[in-house]
Amino acid sequence: MMSVDWNAVMLGLGIGAVVSAAFFKGLALGMRLALGAAQPMGVLLVSAGLRIMALLGVGWAIVWQAGPWALVAYGTAFFIIRLVATTFVRAGLGAGGTP
Helix, strand or coil: CCCCCHHHHHHHHHHHHHHHHHHHHHHHHHHHHHHCCCCHHHHHHHHHHHHHHHHHHHHHHHHHHHCHHHHHHHHHHHHHHHHHHHHHHHHCCCCCCCC
């Protein structure tokens, strides 16, 4: 039977939630900047590159420090935050929380 390292799971969930929230906040900022830019493709490429590097870099650091259970929790936190973010967007709630 496999044993679960619950400390690593909690660490992965906590760090994953914070990094994922920053990822989607960066996505919103990048889209806002790209919509007002003369060269939106450059803004979107830089934004995506920075966000992806940060997300994967922290993910690898989590694996290196806390092991595979933290990575599973980190990925789970990303999908939970993604679900929350897309739910807010579909409901029409902006960054200020008003429709």
